[in-house]
Amino acid sequence: MIEEKKLICVTCPRGCQLTAEVEDGCVLDVSGCSCKRGKTYAEAELTDPRRMIASTVRISGGIHPMLPVTTSAPIPKGLILQLMAVLRTVDLQAPVRMNDVIVSNVLGTGIDVIASADMEKV
Amino acid sequence: MNLTELFDVIVIGAGPAGLAAGIAAREQGCDRVLIIDRDIEAGGILQQCVHSGFGLETFKEDLPGPSYAQRFIDQAKAAGVNFLLDTMVLNVTRDFQVTVSGARIGLKVLNAKAVVLAMGCRERSRAQIRVPGTRPAGVYTAGTAQRWVNIDGLMPGKRFVILGSGDIGMIMARRLTLEGAEVARVVEIMPYLSGLSRNLVQCLQDYDIPLFLNHTVSRIYGNRRVEAVEVSAVDGQRNPLPGTAERIECDTLLLSVGLIPENELTRKAGVKMDQRIGGPVVDNTYSTSVPGLFVAGNVVHVYDLVDYVSQAGTKAGRSAADFVHGRWLGLQKTIPVQGGAEVRSVVPQLICPESLKTEEIVLQLRVSSPLERSVEIVVQAPDDTIIAKRRLPYARPGEMVSISIPSDAYNLAAKAERLIVSLV
Numbered sequence: 001m002i003e004e005k006k007l008i009c010v011t012c013p014r015g016c017q018l019t020a021e022v023e024d025g026c027v028l029d030v031s032g033c034s035c036k037r038g039k040t041y042a043e044a045e046l047t048d049p050r051r052m053i054a055s056t057v058r059i060s061g062g063i064h065p066m067l068p069v070t071t072s073a074p075i076p077k078g079l080i081l082q083l084m085a086v087l088r089t090v091d092l093q094a095p096v097r098m099n100d101v102i103v104s105n106v107l108g109t110g111i112d113v114i115a116s117a118d119m120e121k122v
Numbered sequence: 123m124n125l126t127e128l129f130d131v132i133v134i135g136a137g138p139a140g141l142a143a144g145i146a147a148r149e150q151g152c153d154r155v156l157i158i159d160r161d162i163e164a165g166g167i168l169q170q171c172v173h174s175g176f177g178l179e180t181f182k183e184d185l186p187g188p189s190y191a192q193r194f195i196d197q198a199k200a201a202g203v204n205f206l207l208d209t210m211v212l213n214v215t216r217d218f219q220v221t222v223s224g225a226r227i228g229l230k231v232l233n234a235k236a237v238v239l240a241m242g243c244r245e246r247s248r249a250q251i252r253v254p255g256t257r258p259a260g261v262y263t264a265g266t267a268q269r270w271v272n273i274d275g276l277m278p279g280k281r282f283v284i285l286g287s288g289d290i291g292m293i294m295a296r297r298l299t300l301e302g303a304e305v306a307r308v309v310e311i312m313p314y315l316s317g318l319s320r321n322l323v324q325c326l327q328d329y330d331i332p333l334f335l336n337h338t339v340s341r342i343y344g345n346r347r348v349e350a351v352e353v354s355a356v357d358g359q360r361n362p363l364p365g366t367a368e369r370i371e372c373d374t375l376l377l378s379v380g381l382i383p384e385n386e387l388t389r390k391a392g393v394k395m396d397q398r399i400g401g402p403v404v405d406n407t408y409s410t411s412v413p414g415l416f417v418a419g420n421v422v423h424v425y426d427l428v429d430y431v432s433q434a435g436t437k438a439g440r441s442a443a444d445f446v447h448g449r450w451l452g453l454q455k456t457i458p459v460q461g462g463a464e465v466r467s468v469v470p471q472l473i474c475p476e477s478l479k480t481e482e483i484v485l486q487l488r489v490s491s492p493l494e495r496s497v498e499i500v501v502q503a504p505d506d507t508i509i510a511k512r513r514l515p516y517a518r519p520g521e522m523v524s525i526s527i528p529s530d531a532y533n534l535a536a537k538a539e540r541l542i543v544s545l546v
């Protein structure tokens with residue numbers, strides 16, 4: 001059976017409203033895109049939706065108690081809450097440099113959590 | 123760094139606008155460039171914007187705010203820009219005396235040959251939107267909450283209602299949810315979303331946070347702390363409709379109801395202001411009405427993309443260097459640029475046609491209502507001569523649009539007594 005799914009493309013600020021035809025988990029057709037990235041987005045969103053997740057972790061000895069971090073690539077949506085639980089267990093010591101790996105291969109995804117900025121030691 | 127010697131350029135504010143201005147002034151041959159900020163670190167508002175979405179234009183990468191800032195901080199340090207942090211600027215005069223106060227240096231007056239003002243913007247607060255009810259603790263702006271959560275590691279509450287569907291509000295809805303709080307709903311008085319629809323998807327829909335358009339917070343309950351808010355539907359005039367009120371239990375109300383340029387220092391310096399925008403009137407060199415006082419970033423008008431803030435900073439920094447070296451063009455004749463049909467505001471408000479001899483001039487505008495159709499931006503002289511035009515697939519109030527006046531339009535622009543920009 002062919003199902004119609006409505007989506008908003010998040011690839012660029014335009015936010016096109018897309019309609020995808022899906023059959024047995026396969027995306028047959030996508031309409032409403034203003035550019036070809038819309039189709040790629042719809043296919044990914046309907047088969048393996050992922051998001052970049054940015055957050056903070058505890059750090060001692062720095063000018064602030066929190067260090068901003070981000071995933072190095074988008075992670076599966078279903079793992080976001082588990083990722084947050086992992087981040088809550090992290091406790092670092094300053095200094096840290098931007099792009100330092102904070103958690104490697106998080107939840108076995110092959111994706112790292114990295115520092116978004118330097119944190120100087122005080 | 124010797125604070126008593128004369129500086130070439132002093133930049134006020136170490137956000138992306140100020141950093142870019144400082145770097146550009148150094149690159150244009152100014153030896154003594156100083157950036158002053160009241161915060162203990164450079165980076166401005168970007169330090170609290172831990173989410174990604176920055177730098178797609180500048181670096182062709184989707185960076186978190188602090189990473190975007192870090193790249194500019196590293197560049198500024200490498201370029202030999204001096205920093206004076208943890209220092210508040212109290213006053214700037216028309217002859218470039220800058221009064222500062224800081225815990226380490228006390229009260230001092232610094233001197234420069236040119237100044238760039240890059241103080242950013244602040245958020246509209248409860249006083250400016252007038253929500254009735256009690257005045258308990260637990261009503262904050264979304265940006266204040268963002269700072270507590272992302273920089274200080276403090277949670278302002280457990281159950282939230284957010285008023286306003288601006289990007290900062292939606293981004294905070296997601297952030298608070300990820301940190302274990304509950305966001306009961308986001309309420310927007312207008313019939314349309316004020317932020318980007320990608321944030322509706324990534325920040326609200328992903329976490330099943332309900333959005334109520336055409337609704338507002340009509341009352342706040344609670345004595346010492348917020349206990350609940352009343353949410354009502356609104357009519358076409360944005361007044362609450364009787365009989366639609368609903369009580370939503372929450373301990374915190376966040377306001378994401380817009381930003382205003384931070385221009386206390388600018389006003390005190392006697393600079394001419396654009397009342398509609400709340401920022402100074404500028405020309406295409408980012409000069410204010412006071413020669414040698416330049417401005418960049420959110421002090422001029424509120425940008426939605428940081429990349430354009432950095433570009434403006436670069437431009438202002440170059441102009442300041444030109445001024446210091448006696449080659450600034452802005453003293454030539456300028457002509458006004460006016461907003462026509464569908465244009466709410468336009469920056470710069472003045473252009474110096476002579477500049478077209480060396481480079482194009484970019485006009486940035488905001489439209490007054492959403493235009494979900496193919497539209498054309500047209501720049502005309504009063505006699506309807508077309509100076510420039512550009513077609514866009516759509517235009518929305520939340521997204522700044524721009525048009526450039528090409529160098530070859532010099533002859534036409536130089537003849538006009540003013541320019542009118544409109545959308546058709």
Ligand SMILES: Cc1cc2nc3c(=O)[nH]c(=O)nc-3n(C[C@H](O)[C@H](O)[C@H](O)COP(=O)(O)OP(=O)(O)OC[C@H]3O[C@@H](n4cnc5c(N)ncnc54)[C@H](O)[C@@H]3O)c2cc1C
Nearest residue numbers: 135137138139159160166167211241242265419420427428
């Ligand atoms: C809360 C918030 C969230 C945002 N999220 C996004 C986003 O997701 N994506 C995006 O592209 N853009 C976003 N923006 C917009 C973008 O980040 C801003 O447009 C940009 O940071 C503005 O840069 P600026 O340098 O003009 O101002 P700011 O970054 O605000 O810097 C101004 C600096 O001036 C300093 N200052 C002010 N007054 C004084 C004084 N009297 N003395 C000394 N120092 C002073 C302040 O401390 C501050 O460091 C956001 C803006 C805000 C306010």
Ligand code: SF4
Nearest residue numbers: 009012015016035038
């Ligand atoms: S389909 Fe293309 S234009 Fe439309 S939102 Fe996606 S990336 Fe942007």
